[in-house]
């Protein structure tokens with residue numbers, strides 16, 4: 610049986626660690642040729658995963674990297690906008706520099722990647738874009754007013770881009786993860802001594818998400834099996850409530 614992403618040329622941002630690293634691994638296992646992008650240097654022992662090091666807020670570097678892939682492969686089939694940063698602060702403690710940085714990375718860089726890559730996808734009459742949002746944009750979360758605004762922007766952007774790019778055969782969807790156990794999770798929750806059991810008690814399926822849960826959803830949305838799905842926000846959150 611043909612694998613889900615057989616020979617699809619896929620760009621994944623923020624792929625050095627956490628959810629992005631697992632998306633790269635899943636996609637490679639599903640047959641994709643993966644360009645795994647991150648601002649951190651990293652290595653891959655998987656011959657289908659090619660690391661590319663650049664910062665997604667550096668427009669010239671982004672363009673050079675995307676053109677490098679397009680010239681080498683002749684097309685780009687999939688873009689996963691996963692790179693993102695979070696600063697958790699209660700309203701009174703929000704710092705403008707952190708908020709601006711979150712908007713630059715989580716929103717403006719994503720918008721510009723969609724702008725650039727959709728032009729390249731259109732040359733081959735199609736593609737699939739998957740943006741990583743967050744459950745916090747849908748349900749809200751104390752301490753994440755600024756961060757959730759960036760992810761709310763991702764949801765709005767996904768829906769409008771889906772409508773605008775549909776005539777070119779480009780689908781745009783988002784995955785909205787709940788709390789996922791990654792390196793960042795350890796930093797944010799365990800170090801702060803936050804009561805994680807309380808958070809888990811509000812997840813109907815009774816456990817935290819794993820990077821694999823998110824990667825599986827991305828693989829499906831990126832694949833031709835989702836060929837009639839666009840503008841959709843897929844919650845992968847174990848049926849969480851506030």
Ligand SMILES: NC(=O)c1ccc[n+]([C@@H]2O[C@H](COP(=O)([O-])OP(=O)(O)OC[C@H]3O[C@@H](n4cnc5c(N)ncnc54)[C@H](O)[C@@H]3O)[C@@H](O)[C@H]2O)c1
Pocket residue numbers: 622623624625626627628629646647648649663664665666691692693694695714741742743744785786787788789790791792793794
């Ligand atoms: N972990 C969670 O609980 C959770 C929940 C909901 C949504 N998300 C979202 O999922 C995505 C991945 O989260 P994660 O937990 O794996 O985060 P992470 O911090 O572990 O990994 C993010 C990766 O993105 C890279 N990155 C950050 N800024 C970059 C930039 N400007 N240019 C290039 N690379 C950059 C980092 O170097 C890092 O490797 C993020 O968009 C995040 O907001 C995570």
